[in-house]
Amino acid sequence: MKQDIHAYLTGQGVSEELIREAAAFRERYPVEPEFAGRVEVPAMPFLGKDTLEMAMAGLLQGENLLLCGGKATGKNVLCQTLSWVFGRPAFDISCHIHTDSASLIGTDTFRDNQVQFRKGPVTLCAQAGGFGVLDEINMAKNDAVSVLHAALDHRRRIDVPGYQRIPLHPAARFLATMNLGYAGTRELNEALVSRFLVVDMPPLQKETLEDLLRRYFPDMKNPALEQFSGLFLDLQRKAGNGEISTKALDLRGMIGGIRAIRSGLWPSLAIRMGVLNKSFDSFEKEILEDAANTRIPAGWSREDVFGG
Ligand SMILES: Nc1ncnc2c1ncn2[C@@H]1O[C@H](COP(=O)(O)OP(=O)(O)OP(=O)(O)O)[C@@H](O)[C@H]1O
Ligand SMILES: [Mg+2]
Structure with missing residues (x-):
């Protein structure tokens, strides 16, 4: 040890x-x-x-x-x-x-x-x-x-x-x-x-976040890892600028959502459950949806995220 x-x-x-x-x-x-x-x-x-x-x-x-x-x-x-x-x-x-x-x-x-x-x-x-x-x-x-x-x-x-x-x-x-x-x-x-x-506690930096996601999900494909980490950083920046609240800025939720993809859930739905749905404000949700749609395409399946 x-x-x-x-x-x-x-x-x-x-x-x-x-x-x-x-x-x-x-x-x-x-x-x-x-x-x-x-x-x-x-x-x-x-x-x-x-x-x-x-x-x-x-x-x-x-x-x-x-x-x-x-x-x-x-x-x-x-x-x-x-x-x-x-x-x-x-x-x-x-x-x-x-x-x-x-x-x-x-x-x-x-x-x-x-x-x-x-x-x-x-x-x-x-x-x-x-x-x-x-x-x-x-x-x-x-x-x-x-x-x-x-x-x-x-x-x-x-x-x-x-x-x-x-x-x-x-x-x-x-x-x-x-x-x-x-x-x-x-x-x-x-x-x-x-x-x-x-x-x-400092905001997460790109390198730390990518390192963290890689440790949680060793078999995640690189492009997917970049997009999930990019989405979190986009939200962190928007929250820092006051464009959105910190409700959806939830790394615990994002990790939980990505886990659900393993069970076959569509990535676009997983990110909703883990991140977007944590906001209950319709105006804010629209901004979150836009941010998520540019990073996690609706057509992505489990195979776009995990696998060799
Ligand atoms: N810098 C970091 N290093 C390692 N893990 C991190 C880091 N930042 C966030 N996490 C991850 O975020 C998740 C939540 O961590 P933790 O429970 O320690 O948060 P917390 O600050 O105590 O949150 P809360 O205020 O909601 O209790 C864990 O899955 C953890 O791995
Ligand atoms: Mg805690």
Whole structure:
């Protein structure tokens, strides 16, 4: 596995120094067997040198990261990749409107006729030296996450009322994700943001996108790959210019649509399901249709997309 991490990071062009430091980090902090099942190799690692380098450098200096970006910009893929690169058990902590301090750090339960503290995911992660992913952190109310302040700053501890203070394992880090566009999200307060280094997820570049589609679909024909990637970039540009919203700018949807072509679906229909139909505005849909029609001809079948 070590070899794979090295090959992946080198392939992304990450600096030798960061690669060395990440390897030293893995050596310094071996994972307890109890948590070994949480150290995962991502099915698809994150692609993007600059973002990786920023994230790795921050984590090596003991910082926590806040990843900001639109939908399907790879925030969770980056979290998985970083846990793998640093050899850490990962803890997913989904935040929502009902998130409270008990669901994060833990709560009293009654077991064997005794009151016992049942650890929440943040406490488990802190003790295991894990990477805790506070997913969609801006869905939670600010006072719920304020219980994390001491864990996220130089104090590196969790104060459980009525119990002892729990210090963070030196390898523990928190990676928060947020998507400003989603309904139900709120602004994070400054005290919380100040405890993170903030990484803006960049728009996809042509080379990265083609590399990504090639990894997902090794048997896709080159002209088809160019057109799908071209369509995504056209939409990304139009959304950047404000011609369309970001509703249809959905790489996850495009990948799902292309998968459906494998089952025999016409490419022009697949792209509708995965991308175009994500907009419910008739005016916008017309622009999307035009963009798709110029890239994915109506006459294309599965054989135009896949096969030797
Ligand atoms: N730079 C990237 N490298 C690798 N995969 C990427 C990248 N950008 C997007 N993807 C792909 O986009 C899809 C969505 O990724 P992910 O779930 O990490 O997005 P997200 O930013 O967490 O989205 P959301 O805000 O909707 O939760 C995955 O299929 C992933 O492979
Ligand atoms: Mg996500």
